[in-house]
Amino acid sequence: EVQLVESGGDLVQPGGSLRLSCAASGFIVSDYYMSWVRQAPTRGLEWVSILYSDGYTYYRDSVKGRFTISRDHSKNSLYLQMDYLRDEDTALYYCARTPVNTKAGEDYFDYWGPGTLVTVSS
């Protein structure tokens, strides 16, 4: 059974750092595209970053240079290192899986974790 479980969310001051983890089971993280998606309280979904199976990474503009996505094959886990945190980074952070497909248009999030809450506040 595929499972994703995030951890590491906490209350942190503006300018601080936090490292989120996403432990995966039922599949191998490095065989899939893995993303972080966040949702501010009472707000919509916002894609943050993606790590492709070949190692390429992409970020939304507002976190570029501050966040780093990575994975550990031995732990079968995904990570998000968040530095220079801002108030607007406050959100529930989900990790989500994308199957690697060659069919046109087939690029979607098929499994999500329950999320971990990051609060940036002084």
Next chain:
Amino acid sequence: DIQMTQSPSSLSASVGDRVTITCRAGQNINNFLNWYQQKPGKAPKLLIYAASRLEGGVPSRFRGSGSGTYFTLTITGLQPEDFATYYCQQSYNKRTFGQGTKVEIK
């Protein structure tokens, strides 16, 4: 970044109604369009991928259509468990979500 615009932002409907939600992309995204359902306190759930393909286990009353810049999600015969917020999402270039459409009980 590719902007995704959903409409309406909310709607009220009754059980049994037919509901249509639209999603417009800021540029051509071919069929790289997915739809998700989210209920309060839960992670989003994939409904439709590649604009019109039904995810396994999703009831056939959900239908997606469109290509290019204009897409729709139609629910035919709304059920009590369908009251939720729906999001479109493009995967043509990076990833972007629409702002969501909340379907409420009339």
